[in-house]
Amino acid sequence: MKIRGDQLSSTLARQSAPLYWLAGDEILLLREAADEVRRHWRQAGFTEREVFHVEQGFDWNDFLYQFDATSLFAEQKLLELRLYSAKLDAKGREAITAWLDKAPEDYRVLISGPRIDSSVLSAKWFKNLDDKLVLVQIWPIDRARLPAWLRQRLAAAGIQPDDDALQILTDRVEGNLLAAEQEIEKLALLADAEPGANKRLTGNDVLRLVSDSSRYDLGKLADAALKGDAERAQRVLGGLRAEGVFPLLILAVLTRELRQLLTILDQIDQGHEIGQAMSAARIWQSRKPIVSQALKRLTADKTQQMLEHCKLIDHSVKGLHRANPWDELSLLVLRICGERFCDYASLRAE
Known part of the structure; x- marks a missing residue:
């Protein structure tokens, strides 16, 4: 059935x-x-x-x-x-x-x-x-049905959006319902709705609240790096630093992405198709195009080298290495983007 x-x-x-x-x-x-x-x-x-x-x-x-x-x-x-x-x-x-x-x-x-x-x-x-x-x-929520789905979720969170607010949210979360859920939870917290009462949410509210929180979005840094958009990735990293985000949190996100990429690349080297390898790694459908871009640029060896770079950054954050962790994070992000550098290991050797 x-x-x-x-x-x-x-x-x-x-x-x-x-x-x-x-x-x-x-x-x-x-x-x-x-x-x-x-x-x-x-x-x-x-x-x-x-x-x-x-x-x-x-x-x-x-x-x-x-x-x-x-x-x-x-x-x-x-x-x-x-x-x-x-x-x-x-x-x-x-x-x-x-x-x-x-x-x-x-x-x-x-x-x-x-x-x-x-x-x-x-x-x-x-x-x-x-x-x-x-x-x-279970089929994805397509663009046509997404506004109604968002409205229902917002109502459950005690928020009543106007048409502009719904349109902006739709544009920003299409294809990623997990992101939609996170945005709604965030809006519910920041809207300061009174218990038991519906909070009106305008387009300006969404622009203000989501724009402010986007500076904290570690996922946007990972996505920009995987896409190879070095300029945007550096801008997001700078925003995270300005907001006081602890470097190890950023490193954890980048390390997770690199480990996932290495798993997929190893599968490809063993003869598996890219789509099959990504599915086996449980890559979300909405992120497969982004991950595919990174897979075209990177090899298993390069990815392993970047994971070694992650260890260096971890040591620098903990005071076990003289390198500046923010400079190293910037270099790591550029390496993920596909920028070329000389051998970082020899330059940073103790």
Whole structure:
């Protein structure tokens, strides 16, 4: 059975399927749908939960063992399978099919993962399971539906936006609902709405509040660097420094991005397609174009060198190296942008 994300609540209320499969690339909607399924089964008595991260090399016997080892005194349990690819290998397909053939009463399964493409949906093994599971296809909120979605979220936060405010928010968060959620939380805090009363939000309010907070946005620094926009990246870094952001916070964001890039580059070097490698690394759909730009400029060796640079910056912040951490952060950002420098290691050697 296939349903849309907005049909999940009504389906849970009327149908007790043993397996729910959530598929989509919009992280926020996927997370909220998973929370709803967990809450439903918890209320039904499935109080225990075990999570399996299905990556390359995952041993499906660990999953199958759960219901092969049931006992008379076992508590009801929800098993979660978090997929890093929507295409299961042969052992994965066999394991899901075997579980649904038995469907033990004391167990329920929640699968969450990337969007399932037509090749999987049309596969014989998947069609054979159609009447045994509920597939929840979670689609991104497109531009046409985004204003209504934002208005609903703002209303839940006690904020009543005018048309200008809604338009500005729509322009700034399109394609990234996680950013939209963060902006709404921020607006709710900064708007100083009285408890129990709706706060009117104008376009000028949004411009003022979002513009002020954008100087603190570490994500914008990472995005500018990944895009190779050196001028903007340096401007954002300067703004973060002027606002007193601690250098280690900035370094943590850049280090995370570089580690993620290195993981993807290693996958590409092993023969995987770029899109497949990014999906396996759980790159948001809205960020894939940005990450792709960085992947075209960087190699695994260069990225590893930049991670070594991160260690130097960490030591400089902690007083273990004589380098200036802000100068080094500036150089690191330029290196991520693709700017060329001589060997920084030899220049900074103790």
